[in-house]
Structures are given as structure tokens and as C-alpha cells.
Amino acid sequence: MPQFRMTGRGLWITVLIVPPLAFVALFIVYPIISAFAYAFFDWQGLKRLDFVGLENFHTVLFVEPYRSWTINAFKNNIIVFFALMVLQNGLGFILAYALWRELPGARFHRIAVFLPVVLSTIIVAYLFKLFYHPLFGVVNVTLKNIGLDWLAQPWLGQSSTALGSIIVAQAWHMVGFPTLVFLAGMQRIPSEILDAVRMETESEWVKITKVVWPLVAPSATIVFTLLFVGAFNWFELPYIMGGLDGSPFGSTDVLGLYFYRTAFGNVSSGQQDFGLGSALAVLIFIFIAVIAAVITTRLRAREIQL
Amino acid sequence: MSADATNYYDRKGILGALGRDGLLQVILIANTILMLAPIVIMVFSAFKTTPQIFQSPFGIPDFTQVQNFVKIWNETNFLRYLLNSFVVTAASMVLILTLGTMAAYALGRYAFSGASFILMFFIAGLTLPLKLAIIPLFMLMRDLSILNNQLSLIFVYTAMGLPSTIFIMTGFIRTLPNELEDAARMDGASEARIMWSIMLPLVRPAMVIAGIQNVVPIWNDFFFPLVFIQNDNLKTLPQGLTTFMGEYTTDWGVLFSGLTLSAAPIIIIYIVLSRQFIAGMTSGAIK
Numbered sequence: 359m360p361q362f363r364m365t366g367r368g369l370w371i372t373v374l375i376v377p378p379l380a381f382v383a384l385f386i387v388y389p390i391i392s393a394f395a396y397a398f399f400d401w402q403g404l405k406r407l408d409f410v411g412l413e414n415f416h417t418v419l420f421v422e423p424y425r426s427w428t429i430n431a432f433k434n435n436i437i438v439f440f441a442l443m444v445l446q447n448g449l450g451f452i453l454a455y456a457l458w459r460e461l462p463g464a465r466f467h468r469i470a471v472f473l474p475v476v477l478s479t480i481i482v483a484y485l486f487k488l489f490y491h492p493l494f495g496v497v498n499v500t501l502k503n504i505g506l507d508w509l510a511q512p513w514l515g516q517s518s519t520a521l522g523s524i525i526v527a528q529a530w531h532m533v534g535f536p537t538l539v540f541l542a543g544m545q546r547i548p549s550e551i552l553d554a555v556r557m558e559t560e561s562e563w564v565k566i567t568k569v570v571w572p573l574v575a576p577s578a579t580i581v582f583t584l585l586f587v588g589a590f591n592w593f594e595l596p597y598i599m600g601g602l603d604g605s606p607f608g609s610t611d612v613l614g615l616y617f618y619r620t621a622f623g624n625v626s627s628g629q630q631d632f633g634l635g636s637a638l639a640v641l642i643f644i645f646i647a648v649i650a651a652v653i654t655t656r657l658r659a660r661e662i663q664l
Numbered sequence: 665m666s667a668d669a670t671n672y673y674d675r676k677g678i679l680g681a682l683g684r685d686g687l688l689q690v691i692l693i694a695n696t697i698l699m700l701a702p703i704v705i706m707v708f709s710a711f712k713t714t715p716q717i718f719q720s721p722f723g724i725p726d727f728t729q730v731q732n733f734v735k736i737w738n739e740t741n742f743l744r745y746l747l748n749s750f751v752v753t754a755a756s757m758v759l760i761l762t763l764g765t766m767a768a769y770a771l772g773r774y775a776f777s778g779a780s781f782i783l784m785f786f787i788a789g790l791t792l793p794l795k796l797a798i799i800p801l802f803m804l805m806r807d808l809s810i811l812n813n814q815l816s817l818i819f820v821y822t823a824m825g826l827p828s829t830i831f832i833m834t835g836f837i838r839t840l841p842n843e844l845e846d847a848a849r850m851d852g853a854s855e856a857r858i859m860w861s862i863m864l865p866l867v868r869p870a871m872v873i874a875g876i877q878n879v880v881p882i883w884n885d886f887f888f889p890l891v892f893i894q895n896d897n898l899k900t901l902p903q904g905l906t907t908f909m910g911e912y913t914t915d916w917g918v919l920f921s922g923l924t925l926s927a928a929p930i931i932i933i934y935i936v937l938s939r940q941f942i943a944g945m946t947s948g949a950i951k
Binding site: 404614 | 685688689691692693695696698699702703705706717718721763764766769770774776786788791792794795796797798799800801804806819820822823824826827830855880891901903905909916919923926930931938941945946949950
């Protein structure tokens with residue numbers, strides 16, 4: 359009799375676990391494994407041809423014009439990552455610190471800083487595209503109104519400012535996320551520690567650098583890692599604001615755009631190459647996985663367990 | 665320490681605190697203005713004609729002027745996009761929460777061999793950037809003949825949502841007490857009945873967190889429709905917005921009202937449920 363009940367329960371567990379397992383296996387695990395396999399074949403449109411070994415990898419890394427495109431996009435991703443480290447995570451830490459003091463209106467400020475985070479990236483992209491318009495956009499109109507005409511410029515239309523302008527839009531969109539993660543980290547610091555610190559020092563700087571910062575290390579680990587993965591997957595904002603080719607002149611091209619363009623073609627060339635696209639996807643994937651693992655382990659090491 | 669010194673430190677402490685809090689308050693107010701200004705300008709511009717936007721971009725409009733919205737209602741596919749987004753998001757959420765609860769219940773309530781391996785398998789899906797697997801996904805959808813079909817989106821979103829949902833809910837379900845369950849089992853209730861009538865009502869808080877964490881990215885997603893959906897009548901809101909913005913490039917009044925209409929549902933829900941939104945969307949990053 360117990361034996362029968364066990365099989366009954368085994369069947370019940372199987373019924374519960376197999377459907378979700380099938381979804382994840384079919385739509386996540388299988389495509390990711392296939393992406394690796396695809397990169398070793400020659401493709402014509404949607405048709406898989408011969409096994410070509412590492413040739414696709416060789417092409418995207420060492421054969422012109424792919425080589426310069428890869429380097430350019432990679433370089434831009436690095437700029438994006440470091441700029442957002444300052445504008446998004448740096449600012450987020452400062453805002454979290456300000457919110458943490460529970461000054462009057464803190465609740466309202468907290469809701470306001472997170473509001474852009476819930477918006478669709480596409481809405482943010484179009485909104486800022488209109489704001490950056492050289493003639494009628496609010497950015498240039500404002501500059502002219504306050505007498506800074508010389509600063510008004512075609513923000514998205516010139517190589518020197520295009521990427522920076524898109525990064526600012528991204529920082530506006532997402533700064534609320536690190537802010538509230540850091541804030542949650544600060545709120546977990548036990549009040550006994552803060553009282554003890556207050557006895558020892560009155561310097562705000564010492565308090566932040568020697569106490570708060572080390573104690574929010576777990577939040578920092580997560581926020582830094584997520585920003586890294588996000589920065590190297592960046593797609594929507596440059597796609598809408600810079601276009602599929604990363605215009606002007608590739609100055610806003612990033613790996614996400616370049617990968618999509620290589621795999622699915624763009625309007626002007628109409629070419630699509632699943633082999634080269636897959637090779638790029640595999641390289642980006644390995645790069646993200648390795649660096650994210652390094653960042654996580656290095657940052658974890660400095661976390662303090664309370 | 666002498667009385668004078670204490671006094672001195674006290675005084676400096678108060679002044680310092682005032683100056684510091686003042687500075688922090690200024691930072692917060694400046695930031696809040698920066699956060700809200702783009703949204704306010706967007707909403708104001710939605711009620712203006714294009715010449716009005718060009719002449720006074722910051723002016724307060726006449727809110728009875730709704731011709732831009734009428735134009736969107738009459739001339740564009742906007743409502744269709746909104747409805748599509750709603751259908752895709754709702755179907756994905758039902759699947760995510762149903763399948764996620766099933767798996768989490770099995771993993772959190774029963775001890776069986778392979779359970780920890782299966783949990784690891786699900787959690788691995790949490791960290792994989794699925795965008796990079798878009799080529800095989802595209803081929804898979806083609807082989808299943810659901811390209812240009814919203815099922816492709818629903819399936820991908822469900823698979824993407826499951827790892828975080830299972831992660832959150834397994835942790836929660838494990839913490840529930842055994843007594844109720846054991847008592848019901850004594851009374852001869854079936855495992856399915858125990859799950860449905862006794863345990864599920866208790867897991868609702870975790871469902872809300874997992875639900876919000878997934879609903880926002882799904883509602884806002886642009887990348888998968890871009891690849892899977894071509895037919896204009898099947899497009900979701902973010903994707904439809906690109907069509908729409910391309911058609912009305914010079915009519916800024918209509919552009920801003922389109923953006924406002926697209927942003928309105930989620931902004932309104934966020935304002936009502938801000939606490940749950942913040943908790944849900946940061947729950948993956950807060951231990």
C-alpha cells in the first residue's frame with residue numbers, strides 16, 4: 359500500500375514539474391545550445407550549408423570590414439559601460455544616500471526616481487529623440503532661452519555627441535533601479551553599527567567610504583553585474599535613436615545592433631548571415647559570461663557578512 | 665573630555681547636519697524635477713498643436729484640446745496595438761504563474777531525488793541573455809510555424825519568466841508550515857486538493873512579487889516582436905509605436921499624444937501600486 363502511494367505521488371510531482379521544464383528546455387536551453395552549433399556552419403539565408411569550423415569566428419574578428427565593425431562596436435560598448443557606471447550607478451548611490459535619511463518628501467522622491475524605470479525603453483527613446491531635435495527639441499530651445507546658444511547643437515546628428523546623448527537618455531531611464539537597490543542595502547545596515555559610528559566620527563566622508571560603502575557591497579555586486587550584462591546587451595535605445603547602422607558614421611554602433619544587423623540584415627544592404635551572426639552571438643555570450651563571473655567573484659570577496 | 669569640547673562637537677554636529685541635510689534635499693528635489701520634467705513635457709505637448717509645441721514647448725496647454733487623441737483613435741492602429749499587448753501580456757502571465765507555481769510547489773514541498781538539480785536548471789535560465797539566442801529562436805518559431813503569430817511571443821515570455829518566478833516562489837513555499845498540509849493528508853485529502861485549497865491561498869504574496877517582476881518587462885518588450893512579428897495587425901504596443909512614429913514624423917502633437925497614450929497605462933498603475941512595483945522589480949537584486 360505505501361508503495362502504491364509513493365508512485366501516486368511520483369506521478370503527481372511529474373505532472374507538476376514536466377510542463378515548466380519543457381518550456382525552459384525548448385525556449386531557453388535548446389536555442390542557446392543551438393546558437394553555439396550554428397556558429398560553426400556556413401549559412402545561406404535560412405538554409406544551413408557546410409560545417410566550416412572556426413571560419414565564421416575568424417571572419418568577424420580578423421577579416422575586413424567585419425574586423426573594424428567589431429572593434430568599433432566593442433569600443434562603444436566599453437564607453438557605454440563606464441559612462442553608465444558613473445551616471446547611473448554613481449548617481450544612484452548618491453540618490454540612495456539622500457533618500458536613506460528619510461528627509462521630508464522622501465517617499466515622493468522615491469516614487470519619482472523609479473517612475474522612468476517602468477516606462478518602455480521605446481517610449482524613452484522616442485521622447486529623447488524629440489527632445490534632442492536640433493531646431494525644436496526642448497534641449498536646444500532651453501539652451502537658447504538661457505543665452506547658451508553656442509551650446510545648442512545637433513545632439514544626435516554628429517559623431518562627437520551622439521553616443522553621449524543616448525547614454526544620458528539611458529541614465530535617465532534607469533537611474534532609479536540602482537538607487538532603490540542601494541537604498542534597500544543601506545536600510546539593512548543595523549542601527550547599532552550606525553550609532554557606534556556616530557560616536558567615533560562626525561565626518562560624513564569617513565562614514566560613507568568606511569562604513570556605508572563596504573556594508574552595501576552586496577547591492578553593489580548585483581548592480582554592477584547587471585549593468586555590465588545590460589551594457590553589453592544594449593539594443594533598443596541605440597536602435598531607435600541612432601538607427602540600425604549606428605549612425606552617424608557608426609558612432610552609436612554597439613555589439614547588440616551589430617549582431618542584429620549581421621544576423622537579420624538591414625534595409626540598405628538586405629544581407630543576412632546567420633553564420634557570422636551566430637559567431638558574434640557566441641563571442642558576446644562568452645565575453646559576458648566570463649567577465650560577469652570575474653566581476654561577481656571579485657566583488658563578492660569584499661562583501662562583509664553581518 | 666571637557667564640557668566645552670562636548671558642546672563644541674554638539675554645535676558643529678547640528679550645523680553640519682542641517683547643512684548636509686539641506687544639500688541632500690536640494691539634490692533630491694533637483695533630481696525629481698529632472699525625472700518628472702520629460703514626462704510632464706510629454707503630457708503637455710500631447711494637448712498642443714505642432715506650432716504650439718514649437719513656439720512654447722513648456723507652456724501649459726488647454727487640456728480640452730484633444731484633437732491629437734481623436735486623430736490617433738480615428739487614423740491609426742493604436743487601439744489594435746494596445747489590445748495585442750494586453751492579450752500577449754495577460755496570456756504570458758497566466759502561463760508563467762501557473763507553470764511557475766506548479767514547479768515551485770513540487771520543488772518546495774516534496775523531497776525527491778533530482779530536485780536540487782532541477783532547481784539549478786531553472787535558475788541557470790535566469791542569467792542567460794536570451795537575446796543572443798535570437799537566431800535559433802527564430803528558426804524554432806519557423807519550424808513550429810508560429811512566426812508572425814503571437815504564440816511565439818507568449819512562449820518566449822513564458823520561458824523567460826519561469827526561472828525568476830520559480831526562484832522566488834520556491835523560496836517562499838519552502839517557508840510555509842507543514843501542519844495544515846499534514847492534517848489535511850490525515851483526513852485523506854489528495855495531493856492536488858491539498859495544493860489547490862490549502863497551500864495556494866497562502867502563496868499569493870509571492871505570486872504578486874513574481875508577477876510584477878515579469879509583467880513590466882513583458883509589457884515593454886520590443887526585441888522579440890521586432891524579430892517574430894511582421895503583420896501590422898499583430899504588433900504589440902512598443903513595436904507598433906515604431907510604425908506610428910515613422911508615419912507622423914512631422915506632426916509633433918500626434919507624436920507626443922501617441923507616446924503619452926502608450927505610457928499612460930503603466931504610469932497610472934505604477935502610481936497606484938508604487939510600493940508593490942518597486943518591491944517586485946528590485947526583488948531579483950535584493951537578497
